[in-house]
Amino acid sequence: MTLAKQFDLEDYIEFIEQEEFSGLPLKDYVANVQRVYLQDTRPWVIGYSGGKDSSAVMVLVYLALLGLKPEERHKHVFVVASDTLVETPIVVNHVNRSLEAIQRGAARDKLPITSHKVVPKTNETFWANLLGKGYPAPTRSFRWCTERMKIDPVSSFITDKVSQYEEVIVVLGSRSQESASRAQVIAKHKIDGSDLAKHTTLSNAFIYTPIDMWGVDDVWKILRFCHLEQQDTPYGVKNKWFDKYELEWETPWGGKNLVLWNLYKDSSGQGECPMVIDETTPSCGNSRFGCWTCTVVTKDRAMESLVQNGETWMLPLLKFRNILSRSTSPKLKKKYRSHIRRDGRLAFKTLREDGEKILTDDYTTGPYKLKYRKMAMTLLLRMQKQLSAKQKDLELITVPELHAVRHEWLNDPNEPDWDDSLPKIVFAELGLTLDWSVDDTNQFGNAEGELLNEIAPKHGVSPQMLKKLIDLETSMSGLVRRSGIFSKIGKLIQQDWESADDIIANNLELRQSQMRQSNHVKQLEQELKLINTLLEREGIK
Structure with a gap:
């Protein structure tokens, strides 16, 4: 093995051979990964989120490849991270540095590993949908973001590799303890006599979860937080390796896990947002490694903890996120959102009584009104300018996204922006004059x-x-x-x-007219039934 030497290689080998993970020595897991790797020519795609579980599986795979002879490293391993473009900035920096370190380490150790980052299509990003099309902030009942921003980019990457290699194996850091539902789905698609499961949606793609049976203490153990004192070891994990070294062990590729531990520590131990490959993957919810704009939960306790633990520069992000969250309140929906959906129609809510649908006078709301989208864009750009002074590489919304939003505003199905407002807002807030296409303007x-x-x-x-x-x-x-x-x-x-009140009034008149017609038809049916009864009594058919 070729390793970054911060400690004796003998100690590292001893760790692999002696330390138990879920009742088995680590060497057994390393050997199993090697066996699965060597048994076919299908390349691997490792789903890497930068969190503890995906980092643990990355360490395990890296160690397994290091233990193979150079000629046995016969197929490629693609490490893929999904960036929604609204990830928490400090997490983005951590993931980017990790991908770079993995790439450098693999080149140094002559391993067939390359790092990749995928992003949503420009017209499917968070801002293109929320500010551009007016989609409401995501909720548990309308989580439109997951498929567009997470599943589709990763699926496209996997599909591309399938087209090149016919079949691929997707390696995930999923653990049964972390998500029982995900464990059930994988078990349901498990291939008999194999370590693999079929991908739930992509043909010719298979799932491999080498740390499926690990507990959280096993995860932190392999990540080697040896710099911590006994009482500070993550999740109470205690063994001789935490006592032996004063400094943290480096990862096999040369990165450090101290940053990762601090992220979890500063966010009150919140979990990570897993690499989402299909709709069976659990949502991020309360997780640490997710989008700073996430409104699926009422309060983002992880970001609140980060702010309280010194990341005060993130406070504007938290406030902006809370504004988005409040806009999903049932009491405020009709204030911020149009009564007309993007298809141009008002949709009445329906109730069921005795199995029949009953139309009500209440209606479902449509997209955010254009004036509120303009206000939100102004706040976002103002915040980006303020934060950029502290975080030089911070970009809350990209230039391609600005063009996508402008296109949606100009062609809005209900409120076309004849004033072409976005270039003016961008100039007012950032002082920028971008290369705005004149072909899109009216x-x-x-x-x-x-x-x-x-x-x-x-x-x-x-x-x-x-x-x-x-x-x-x-x-x-x-x-x-x-x-x-x-x-x-x-x-x-x-x-x-028309206005919502006019539409409801017209709808009431229509319903009353339909009811009168319906009552008239029922009366005719009753009269006809009575006539038929009388005719039958007289023997007339």
Whole structure:
């Protein structure tokens, strides 16, 4: 083995051979990883989140490859980290440094390991959806972010490797103790007589969980926090290795786990957000290694703990996140969000009585109103400018995302931004003039919009509907064939452009009319039934 030497190699070998993990010596787990690695030519994809579990499985795999002969390291290992672009900044820095260290260590030790980071598509990022399209902040009942920002990027990476190698093995740091539901899913898809399970959604991809039976103390043991005093050992783990060395052991690739331990310690021991590869992976919830914008839980206790433990520069992030969380309150939904969905219709809530659907006068809310999206964007950019003075490499929203948001605002299905507000907001807050594409802008602007806002109501017409009709005509002007234009005009006119109160009132009149018709039909049916009964009595059929 070639190792970064902070301690004697003999001690390291002794640790592998003597220390038990879930009742078995570590050498047995190393040998099992080597056996699975050598039994076929399928490359490995290691899901790396930077947290304790994925770091532990990374150490185990690295040790296993170090123990193989150079000629036996015959297939590639891709270490993949998913960056949602709204990860907690200190975690992003930790993951980036870790990936770089793994890459350097693998090159030094001549291991077939490479590090990779995947991100969501520009039009599917958190800000493109929330600020651009107006999607509400995620909740437990509407967690739209997981698939777009976590599952899809990793799935694309795996699918790409499948196309190159036909089959791949995805190595995860999943543990049964950490998630019983995830353990059940893996067990359900387990292949008989094999250490592998079938991927739940991707064909030709298989799952390998080498530390499945480990406890949390095993995880911290292999991460070697030897710098800690006995009473400070993580989760109460105590053995001779914590007493033997004053400094922490380096990872096999040369990185240090002190940063990782401090992250957990400063966040009150909150868990990590696992590498999400499908919908069966547990949500991040209260986890430490997740998005700073996460509103799935009411309070982000992990970020609060980080602020209390010295990371005070993160306080603006916490406040912004809390603003997003409050906007999901049932009492505030109708203030911040449109009554019209993105399909242009108001959706009434329904109840069930005796198995029948009953329409109510209440309705579900749609996307955030454009004026609130503009306010949130202003706050976000202002916060980025303030924090950048302290964290030089901090970027809360990327330039491609700004372009994506602008595109959504200009083409909003309900509130088209004729004023083209985003370039003005960016310049006002950051002093930047980006390369804004003129092709996306409309020939009509704020002056024309204000004129429509003034004139349209006098004629009982929605100004927003007129804007969309003009946008449609502009988009199709100059085309030789304007096929489908009447259908598109018809759809726009049929949308619910009135206020919520007017739509509810009209809906009430319609329902009353339908009820009268229904009662009339029922009366006719009863009369017809009575006539048939009388005819049968007279012997007339």
